[in-house]
Amino acid sequence: MVMTHQFRTMHDAILIGVGTLLSDDPQLTARLVPGPSPQPVVLDSNLRTPLTSALVRSSSESTGMSQRLTLLTTSNGPKDKWERAKALDQRGVFILEVPAADGRVSLEDALCRVKEDLGCHSVMVEGGMTVIASFLARPELVSNLVVTVSPKFLGGYGPSAELLKGEPQSLLSIPKMQSCPVGDDIVLYGSPSVPYLNGNSGDAHKPKVNGHSHLMQTQLSSSCRMWVEAIESECDLKVYNTPKQGQEIVALIKGDVFGGEHVPVRVHSECFTGDVLGSKRCDCGPQLRGFLDILQQESAGILLYIRGASVLARIAWADMYLDVREGDEGRGIGLVEKIRAYELQEKGLDTIDANLSLGHAADLRTFESSKEVLQQLGVQSIKLYTNNPEKVEALRPLAREVRPLKTVPNKHNVTYLQTKRDRLNHKTILSELPI
Numbered sequence: 001m002v003m004t005h006q007f008r009t010m011h012d013a014i015l016i017g018v019g020t021l022l023s024d025d026p027q028l029t030a031r032l033v034p035g036p037s038p039q040p041v042v043l044d045s046n047l048r049t050p051l052t053s054a055l056v057r058s059s060s061e062s063t064g065m066s067q068r069l070t071l072l073t074t075s076n077g078p079k080d081k082w083e084r085a086k087a088l089d090q091r092g093v094f095i096l097e098v099p100a101a102d103g104r105v106s107l108e109d110a111l112c113r114v115k116e117d118l119g120c121h122s123v124m125v126e127g128g129m130t131v132i133a134s135f136l137a138r139p140e141l142v143s144n145l146v147v148t149v150s151p152k153f154l155g156g157y158g159p160s161a162e163l164l165k166g167e168p169q170s171l172l173s174i175p176k177m178q179s180c181p182v183g184d185d186i187v188l189y190g191s192p193s194v195p196y197l198n199g200n201s202g203d204a205h206k207p208k209v210n211g212h213s214h215l216m217q218t219q220l221s222s223s224c225r226m227w228v229e230a231i232e233s234e235c236d237l238k239v240y241n242t243p244k245q246g247q248e249i250v251a252l253i254k255g256d257v258f259g260g261e262h263v264p265v266r267v268h269s270e271c272f273t274g275d276v277l278g279s280k281r282c283d284c285g286p287q288l289r290g291f292l293d294i295l296q297q298e299s300a301g302i303l304l305y306i307r308g309a310s311v312l313a314r315i316a317w318a319d320m321y322l323d324v325r326e327g328d329e330g331r332g333i334g335l336v337e338k339i340r341a342y343e344l345q346e347k348g349l350d351t352i353d354a355n356l357s358l359g360h361a362a363d364l365r366t367f368e369s370s371k372e373v374l375q376q377l378g379v380q381s382i383k384l385y386t387n388n389p390e391k392v393e394a395l396r397p398l399a400r401e402v403r404p405l406k407t408v409p410n411k412h413n414v415t416y417l418q419t420k421r422d423r424l425n426h427k428t429i430l431s432e433l434p435i
């Protein structure tokens with residue numbers, strides 16, 4: 001229960017079906033932990049929400065938008081539906097008409113309206129069974145799934161019963177599902193796999209939202225303003241969650257970048273040893289500081305810092321240890337494995353072979369989410385500071401200009417830099433290195 005309330009504080013909106021409202025009459029607030037409550041949203045095709053329900057009552061008492069109930073309905077329904085709409089409206093309930101799909105509110109359109117009309121960027125779907133099953137049947141709409149298994153036999157298979165009706169090859173899969181005990185329960189969590197994103201089906205199946213060819217899966221989760229000593233400027237700091245479990249992108253934004261052309265940008269992967277400790281084994285620290293110096297000179301620019309902090313580490317208060325290694329540290333293998341890779345490099349392997357002999361790819365990173373963040377920030381084109389051709393490729397067509405970031409090789413990193421040049425094609429550092 002406490003975990004559920006904690007999750008509620010982490011989302012802009014909370015969504016349930018009218019069946020749950022009728023059976024449980026919930027409040028949907030975060031009462032057991034400190035933090036803001038999400039905005040309540042109910043899927044209610046026929047406007048069956050009673051005027052006496054707790055959510056309607058708190059809606060009519062609320063002064064701001066945050067506790068105002070929103071009902072998502074379709075244009076169809078019985079005659080008396082619109083009389084009920086009037087009565088609900090008089091009690092401060094916000095009613096949004098959404099296109100129907102199979103006689104019910106279309107989930108994809110519902111999410112778009114919640115984002116566009118309510119300004120909510122993250123939605124927690126809490127129930128009931130039919131609504132959860134409908135979302136799980138559309139895994140491309142779901143970024144994270146958290147399932148609690150309790151040691152109580154209630155009968156039935158819950159939302160999974162609907163899903164089990166499909167062909168074996170079309171069944172929902174949750175790659176790398178993780179678990180941890182919370183009290184007597186077991187919490188399972190993971191990200192559903194999205195077949196079309198893996199290239200298994202054609203473009204025709206991709207949903208279109210806001211003119212983009214796929215749903216934006218990278219979401220703003222928090223933001224603030226701060227004075228940053230390193231660039232002697234007041235900046236915006238925005239934190240984005242990405243569909244990759246555990247990955248966060250921190251955008252440090254100087255000046256007005258919306259609509260900007262050739263905006264200076266650095267996409268920097270977390271390197272605890274180089275960025276924080278100043279390790280000389282790599283060039284990460286000097287590159288980061290080099291770009292911050294550039295940002296200090298420029299009137300506007302963006303640093304995207306890609307971290308591996310865990311989404312679920314936020315429930316660490318529940319005494320859960322969560323082993324999430326999907327950030328960008330160590331080219332995506334995580335700090336523990338990077339240090340193991342260093343041990344192998346001590347024995348003579350280069351940075352690529354060390355990764356390979358630990359069973360990892362040379363580089364696990366992808367930069368699509370960084371591109372989405374830049375699109376969300378409204379930049380028209382960027383001047384990308386990098387030596388890495390993969391980043392340039394991934395950020396096309398935004399990256400119209402590419403600038404190398406110079407590093408001065410030292411005796412500790414010269415082999416590493418040579419390997420990046422020779423095996424990862426980092427051509428722009430060639431002139432800096434002894435042949």
Ligand SMILES: Nc1nc2c(ncn2[C@@H]2O[C@H](COP(=O)(O)OP(=O)(O)OP(=O)(O)O)[C@@H](O)[C@H]2O)c(=O)[nH]1
Nearest residue numbers: 268269270271282328329330331341351386387388
């Ligand atoms: N596995 C592994 N990762 C390393 C090693 N040295 C540095 N890294 C990681 O390499 C990544 C470097 O990130 P970036 O500086 O953003 O990227 P880059 O690929 O070097 O490209 P540019 O700096 O943009 O030219 C960081 O995640 C570091 O933690 C190493 O020896 N092994």
